[in-house]
Amino acid sequence: MGIDDPRQGAAIAQMMGCSQLYLQNSTPAGELVEIPWGNDDALQGYFLPPPGRAGRKVPVVICVGGAEQYKEEHLCRMPRYAHERGMALLLIDLPGHGHRRGFHEGFGRYDIETAISGWVDFLQTRREVNTRKIIILGDGLGASLATRGASFDPRFAAAVCDAGIWDLHERAFLASRIYGGEPSSDEFGDDVVRLCSSSIATRIECPMLVALGERDWLEAGHVRKCCEALAAGGHNVELKVFSAAETAASHAQRDNPTIANEFIFDWIADQLATIR
Template sequence: MSIDCGETEPDLGWTLWPERGDLSIEFLRLMGSAQEGGATAAECRVTASRIDPSNDHSWYTEWMSVADVNYQRGNAALRDGHLLTAKSNWLRAINYYQSAALPFDREDRHYWFATSNMRQCARDYLDCCSPRGEVVRIPWLEGYPLEAYFLPAPQSVRPAPVVVCMGEPGQRKEELLHKVARYARERGMSLLAVDLLGAGTGSEFDEIVGRPDLETALGYVVDYLVERKDVDAGRIAILADGWGSSFVARGIAFDDRFAAAVCDGGIWDLHERAFLAARAPFQPTFSRPDRDFGRVARNIQCPVLIATGERGWLRAERVRELFTQIKEDGRDVTLKIFAVAETAAMQAHVDNPTLANEYIFDWIASRLGI
């Protein structure tokens, strides 16, 4: 069911290709990632100038080309012993490969080739991290394990706090290597970057994305972490990257092992309940929000940060209204809405991820006692 009450369309303020909003938003994401090491502004501008937006293969060819250049440059730097340069080039290649795959279905050979190269870059990057990163598989559904990247905290001689960065349905964990890894590392935290796309190119994902129990993945993730000797099981935080759904909030509502969470905090659940109640006012199945607070928000025990922007998918005033309901129920919840004037105001903060990540990871660090 599509719940659109109170939602807004993303307002870019501009579009590079008015006829292709999807490509314009992706280009804006790439430009925003440049300040995080996921691209360079110059490469993005030059590549965009060569693209025919009416031709998906033109988009694919140009981003694959710049991705290959960065991948090969990284390999050359590794051969010469320049690990930092190698890693920075691989991070950019990951992002460009991801963009190249954007217009294609997961069964398409173009998608498969781009994502396969992207995953190889990620493995090369992890191998050169210090401490070395790991590719791990976490059991979940039968025949469909989760795949994650674990980056240990630097120079840790005792079990370290960890932040789980969970990609929303359809988002890839590889992007998180440039987007959030340094924020965890600089604050002395380990990072587990995980998505729901499984251990392959993601073609099987379409079979499970509609499941009503996606939140069960979180329990398996925590089961894995508490068994690691280098993880402080009492200081596990989770970050839902983008919070385009409620599955992370549902997961933490029924697993009290998280010490802190950055997600929607049950707002989507409350929003959907209000939507249904307004359209079925005489049906006892859909109680009014003031009479039935919502089981997701009610059951969350850990501190929660809700971070969004004025140009996100939900109107800022609607987010504030639902936040007030949660706060009045006695939840330990913090709200941060990034204004258009300060940027980081779009959905998932794609216009300025740096500003959002600084705030988010400072909040996580304070909650974990770092």
């Protein structure tokens, strides 16, 4: 359904209505939450506390999707993995995302980082949140937004992100357009690797996990070199490439999200275990 489809408004309203029924009937119940944004506007999110943790401060995983995703998609994909490990979830809207998309709202909005920090500010006001254990998880193309958020906000305990790979590809592409010529795939990849030392990920202070499918749109070899360059610079970054043999090898591990999410949330739990 296109953003100009006249049926979109009704479909989105029904989707959000179903999502709110899901929250109300969860155990414990989830919440529809908001933070102020812009002039008389707000960003919405879904806060889902884990069962059996009433009265205790809990870690929170902020889930960020790509511009083409709706936060509602995560309701059927993420809660089980977080809740089994005693973590709460915050599924968020960002400017220009999901039902907020418009013709003039794009993926590269300048205010994404500010909005992500606004959601961290919100969590710090919640009594049930362990503010030393806030994690950001970027799903699909949201991995690049998780990198942007973590690079501008030092309050994250860990980040599941793309370690700045999307940003590096954009810069390499723009450089090729400015200086002319059509670089080969290998030359383009070499340009990306060369730019790693100035990646926005170098500003991230917390541990990073890059989860990549072998058949993703990114070349696994280039991503590995970028992660190695970041590690050589003293950054705590781990790369997991899901092979075709084990499945979860497609973009965002859509062919087997269970394997991917089990690995990702186990990694998050390991990082949290080191924080007292």
